Structures are given as structure tokens and as C-alpha cells.
Amino acid sequence: MATNQSLKTQLANKNGQAPSTQGSTMKGLLASPSVIKRFEEVLGKRATQFTASILSLYNNEKMLQKAEPMSVISSAMIAATLDLPVDKNLGYAWIVPYGGKAQFQLGYKGYIQLALRTGQYRYINVTPIHEGELIKWNPLTEEIDIDFEQRESEAVIGYAAYFELLNGFRKTVYWTREQVEKHRKKFSKSDFGWKNDWDAMAMKTVLKSLLSKWGILSVEMQKAVIEDNEDRELKDITPEEDDNTIEYEVQEEQTEEPAKESKSKKSKKESAQNTMDMKFD
Structure with a gap:
């Protein structure tokens, strides 16, 4: 059975080129008609700009380049369905490497x-609380007194999140920095985001806790909470007839071919292996 690497080499030799690197593989995948079509179905005319931002992010993040290219595209597709940019500087959504895959x-x-x-x-809103700013906090009644004019230093001691609904319902939470750190050690799969922007990740953690427990969650928000940091199964979405596209699999398993196998079963098995759909549920 030909491996992905051998197929890639054969394709490169066929075109008179050297085997492509992982970076050019990402560029090739994003240029694939099937991938472009998927993003256009979700984003319309903004698909080109969005895929360009994916490639820019990938080229500028050395750690992300170690992840499976298809996992990067899968993660970016989730952001696309939520209509959120993946530019890490904007802080709306991130694509982070973990265990050889992107999440x-x-x-x-x-x-x-x-x-x-x-x-x-x-x-x-959600905000960091610096040393000297917190006057008092009652977790039972959720009474919090903050005086931002009393800041004593730039040291952050905690994070407060708050929302009020149109019907008047309101909720406040406050986490100390120690509480956030304890949560990070227990639940965080990757330190990538925390190393790049600890405060942003801490505010996200506190706000997520607030909204998931007491907020009004639309179907879109429910999906976002579920998708956030979830392990995903990767599926190839490049069509077999696309001669300029390289198939990229997450893992290769070598299985012994059965001694006898009917043509109908073999046909179904090959059809399943060539599935082109990408699912995000």
C-alpha cells in the first residue's frame, strides 16, 4: 500500500518538482477547489480573505507548522462557521497546536x-483586577466593590466577569489568580495560549464559566462552548479526482487484507475510505 509520503513524492516527480514541504502542503490544501468551496459555502465572498489569514497564521507560527495541516483547516472551519476571525491578535478565536494536531x-x-x-x-464584560483595586467580594451575594483608582501596582490578583440581561437578571463572578492557575493546571490541554497571553486566557476562562452556567446561550453559543478545545476527528475533504491535491491522513494503520472478500463489500469499503465530507458535530 502506498503511503502518503510516497504518493506525495510520486506526484512531485510527475510534475517535475521536488517533494513539497509541510508549508507548501498547507498552501496546496487551501488552494484545493473542494476546500475553497467549503469555505465559500460558509463565508461567501469573504472566503478568500479568510483562507489567506489561515495561511498567514500558519506561516508565522512555527509550533503550528508541526501540527497536521488538515487539523489546522478543520479548526479554522469551526471559526468560519461561527463567523469569527482566526487572527490571534484580535482575540476572537485561536488555533493552537496540541499533540501534533491543531485545536x-x-x-x-x-x-x-x-x-x-x-x-x-x-x-x-470581563476585566483583570490589579493589586489594591478590590475592596471586597462576597461570593454568596455576589456583591463586589472595585475601585480602579486605588491600583497599587500592575500585578494582577484576579479577574471579574459580569453580565446583565435585558430582563434585569444579572450575574457577577470573581476568580483569584490562584483559582485560575489551579483551573489551568487541571483542564488545559496545551500551554500554547497561556504562554502567549496569560491574561486573555484567564479572562476567557472566567467568562466561559459565567456564561456556560448562568448566561442565555443561543444554539450558536452552545456549539461554541462544545467546540472550544474539543478533540476532533480529522477527515480528508480533498476529492480523489483533484490531481493537484495531496491526500493527508492523521494516522496510517496497516491491516491485513482478508483472504476472501466479496466485490460489493470491497466497493463499500473503498467508498468509505474515499469519503470527502468534513463533519464538525
């Missing part, structure tokens, strides 16, 4: 954006 992570600005789209929130 989708929703940023705190992404949570705020999705909440505002529901049309149910009058106020929603």
Missing part, C-alpha cells in the same frame, strides 16, 4: 461577540 479555542472576545448576537444582553 480550535474560543477567545474571550469571541464569547462576548456571540453573546451580543443573541440580543439578550444589556451589559457584558
Whole structure:
């Protein structure tokens, strides 16, 4: 059975070129008609700009280049379905490497954006609390007294998140920095985001806890909470007839071919192996 690498080499030799690198593989995948079509179905005319941002992110992140290219595209597709940019500087959504694969992570600005789209929130915010600013906090009554003018240093001691709905329901939470760190060690799969922007990840953690427990969640927000940091099965979406596209699989398993196998079963098996659909549920 030919491996992905041998197929890639054969294709390169056929075209009189050297085997492509992982970076050019990503560029080739994004240029594939099937991938372009998928993004156009979701984003319309903005698909070209979005795929360009994926390639830019990939080329500028050395750690991300170690991840499976198809996992990067799969994660980016989740952001596309939520209509959120993947530019890490914007803070709406991130694509982070973990265990050789890329994973989708929703940023705190992404949570705020999705909440505002529901049309149910009058106020929603999350902010770091610096040393000297917190006067008192009662976790039972949720009474919090903050004086931002009393800041004693730039050291962050905690994070507060708050929302008020149009019907008057309101909720406040406050986490100390130690609480956030404990949560990170227990639940975080990758330190990539935390190393790049600890405060942004901390605010996302506190806001996510607030909204997932007490907020009004639209279907879109429910999907975002589920997708955030979830392991995903990767599926090839490049068509077999696309001669300029390289098939990219997550893992290769060598199985012994059965001694006897009917033509109908073999046909079904080959059809399943050549499935081109990408699913995100």
C-alpha cells in the first residue's frame, strides 16, 4: 500500500518538482477547489480573505507548522462557521497546536461577540483586577466593590466577569489568580495560549464559566462552548479526482487484507475510505 509520503513524492516527480514541504502542503490544501468551496459555502465572498489569514497564521507560527495541516483547516472551519476571525491578535478565536494536531479555542472576545448576537444582553464584560483595586467580594451575594483608582501596582490578583440581561437578571463572578492557575493546571490541554497571553486566557476562562452556567446561550453559543478545545476527528475533504491535491491522513494503520472478500463489500469499503465530507458535530 502506498503511503502518503510516497504518493506525495510520486506526484512531485510527475510534475517535475521536488517533494513539497509541510508549508507548501498547507498552501496546496487551501488552494484545493473542494476546500475553497467549503469555505465559500460558509463565508461567501469573504472566503478568500479568510483562507489567506489561515495561511498567514500558519506561516508565522512555527509550533503550528508541526501540527497536521488538515487539523489546522478543520479548526479554522469551526471559526468560519461561527463567523469569527482566526487572527490571534484580535482575540476572537485561536488555533493552537496540541499533540501534533491543531485545536480550535474560543477567545474571550469571541464569547462576548456571540453573546451580543443573541440580543439578550444589556451589559457584558470581563476585566483583570490589579493589586489594591478590590475592596471586597462576597461570593454568596455576589456583591463586589472595585475601585480602579486605588491600583497599587500592575500585578494582577484576579479577574471579574459580569453580565446583565435585558430582563434585569444579572450575574457577577470573581476568580483569584490562584483559582485560575489551579483551573489551568487541571483542564488545559496545551500551554500554547497561556504562554502567549496569560491574561486573555484567564479572562476567557472566567467568562466561559459565567456564561456556560448562568448566561442565555443561543444554539450558536452552545456549539461554541462544545467546540472550544474539543478533540476532533480529522477527515480528508480533498476529492480523489483533484490531481493537484495531496491526500493527508492523521494516522496510517496497516491491516491485513482478508483472504476472501466479496466485490460489493470491497466497493463499500473503498467508498468509505474515499469519503470527502468534513463533519464538525
